[in-house]
Amino acid sequence: MRLGKGELRDRAREAAEQYRHCLLCAHRCGVDRTGGPAGRCHEGSLVFLAGAGLHFGEEPPLVGTRGSGLVLIAGCNLACAGCETAEFSLLRRGVTAFGEDQLAALFLDLQRRGAANLNLVTPTHVLPALLGGLARAAEHGFGLPVVWNCGGYESFEALRLLDGVVDVYLPDAKYGDDAAALRLSGCAGYTAALAESLREMHRQVGALRIGSDGLGTCGVLVRHLVLPGGVAAPQEVMRLVAAISPEIWVNVLSQYRPVHEAQRFPIVARTVRPEEVREAIDAATAAGLRNVLLDGQPTSRQTQAASRKPPVEAC
Numbered sequence: 001m002r003l004g005k006g007e008l009r010d011r012a013r014e015a016a017e018q019y020r021h022c023l024l025c026a027h028r029c030g031v032d033r034t035g036g037p038a039g040r041c042h043e044g045s046l047v048f049l050a051g052a053g054l055h056f057g058e059e060p061p062l063v064g065t066r067g068s069g070l071v072l073i074a075g076c077n078l079a080c081a082g083c084e085t086a087e088f089s090l091l092r093r094g095v096t097a098f099g100e101d102q103l104a105a106l107f108l109d110l111q112r113r114g115a116a117n118l119n120l121v122t123p124t125h126v127l128p129a130l131l132g133g134l135a136r137a138a139e140h141g142f143g144l145p146v147v148w149n150c151g152g153y154e155s156f157e158a159l160r161l162l163d164g165v166v167d168v169y170l171p172d173a174k175y176g177d178d179a180a181a182l183r184l185s186g187c188a189g190y191t192a193a194l195a196e197s198l199r200e201m202h203r204q205v206g207a208l209r210i211g212s213d214g215l216g217t218c219g220v221l222v223r224h225l226v227l228p229g230g231v232a233a234p235q236e237v238m239r240l241v242a243a244i245s246p247e248i249w250v251n252v253l254s255q256y257r258p259v260h261e262a263q264r265f266p267i268v269a270r271t272v273r274p275e276e277v278r279e280a281i282d283a284a285t286a287a288g289l290r291n292v293l294l295d296g297q298p299t300s301r302q303t304q305a306a307s308r309k310p311p312v313e314a315c
């Protein structure tokens with residue numbers, strides 16, 4: 001975080017106004033959430049968590065030897081048919097409400113336990129509450145890098161509120177095709193929203209920079225989950241990312257399984273084939289992206305060469 005304690009408290013106050021007329025994501029519902037759940041995400045002004053702890057399954061620059069301080073947030077502004085975390089993201093089962101002080105205590109506890117960063121998972125719909133928790137934690141010495149692990153369907157208003165707060169943006173780039181995004185995740189105009197979000201994220205923090213300890217200090221790292229049958233249009237996704245900057249890191253994920261409501265859509269009712277994963281990697285290379293991972297590991301000579309560059313400490 002680059003904001004001081006006072007600035008962060010002011011930013012949290014400003015963000016809280018979003019709950020009265022919510023434009024936090026590209027759905028731009030404009031609803032008042034202070035009286036209870038409203039809008040496409042059906043969320044009020046409370047934040048519910050499904051879990052938290054040190055996690056070693058993220059990309060190596062986010063984990064190091066200490067683990068990423070993962071905070072799993074309930075609810076979501078997307079409604080993906082194949083959601084891997086539907087139990088708490090969409091169905092909100094087994095979740096607990098956290099007030100500002102409880103969030104601050106959790107963030108400080110993760111720091112005390114040696115977490116490499118604070119990794120807020122699916123955070124955008126409760127951005128104001130999280131900023132309130134961060135502001136309170138900062139008053140008690142919190143100083144971990146903040147990772148915003150989101151769906152790539154943020155609004156400009158949300159990202160402006162995060163400027164100076166977030167160190168590493170970790171957005172999904174789910175689709176390069178608007179029809180697929182609407183059908184499979186309920187998101188209209190996904191590609192334009194993704195491009196605008198990535199452009200602003202990159203303006204704020206640039207491409208991912210790695211410190212001498214191997215940890216990402218700041219920057220953008222994009223995730224693309226390969227879907228069956230090329231329905232996510234990986235060629236368009238990679239072109240979109242590369243048009244913002246070929247230096248942006250992209251992690252191609254091959255883990256798709258047809259869970260939640262995926263069986264309702266024949267095109268995504270199976271796992272992905274190796275050749276479909278290869279097509280996504282080839283699309284990234286063809287688009288000119290220089291830092292491409294597959295399931296978190298380097299895939300290309302360019303990436304290996306990049307990893308041998310001298311580390312950059314400062315953002």
Ligand code: SF4
Nearest residue numbers: 022025029039040041
């Ligand atoms: S976070 Fe997004 S989906 Fe939820 S109310 Fe706000 S604009 Fe709508």
